[in-house]
Amino acid sequence: MNAAELEKFGGTLAGVAVAVRGDDELVLSVAGHAFATLCLCGPERGRLSFAVEAGHFVELTARAGIVPAHYTARPFWITLIEPERFGAAQTQAFVRRSYELVREGLSKRQQVLLAARESAAPKKRAVRKRKD
Template sequence: MTPAAARKYCASLKGATYDLKWGADHVYSVGGRMFAVVGDPSHKEAGLGFKVDDHRFLELTDRKGIIPAPYLARAKWVLVQDYKSLADADLKTLIARSRELIVAKLPKKLQLELKGSG
């Protein structure tokens, strides 16, 4: 997967909104809460960041090319520095799961509106 493909996939998820933050990072949110960040390749900490299930955090960060996300590791976010660390299908599954984890924390009414991965 490329950063451009990651941005396109994030934007395609149901209820996703886009914002440019911190100078040049592409931030994708649902219900006003971030679920993925595609970093500017010119930044030192560029890559693809997203939230993961607690039980997957250590598993993923043990892989080469994936680190705990700076500033967000305590919330179980990872940063994929090398897009080749995971297959495209696996990255898409993890991004979609990140969105689901964020939706699960939203108010019930908004959850119902955003139900699905669509």
């Protein structure tokens, strides 16, 4: 998943902000709490890091292409060091679950505000093609 794809996917999740930190890292956050980062340049370019459930951390880091993230202040974060091993659907599922984990950790007030923002957002309607 490249930066444009990650940013587009992040836009489908309620309350997500996207920012570039330090000129080399794309950060997706909800209510000011990061849930995914993508390295934009250097030897780690393309590596995606995100939060996982504590119970899945050991299982996931035992898989090829996944290592514990180097964020010492963020336990249970992993990094896809070989993102090409994972399809778009699986990568999106990882990022979505990370978003859910961070969102669940927000205060009740913040969760209520996000839910209100979700319900107030205009719904996309399916466009039907006309039969000619």
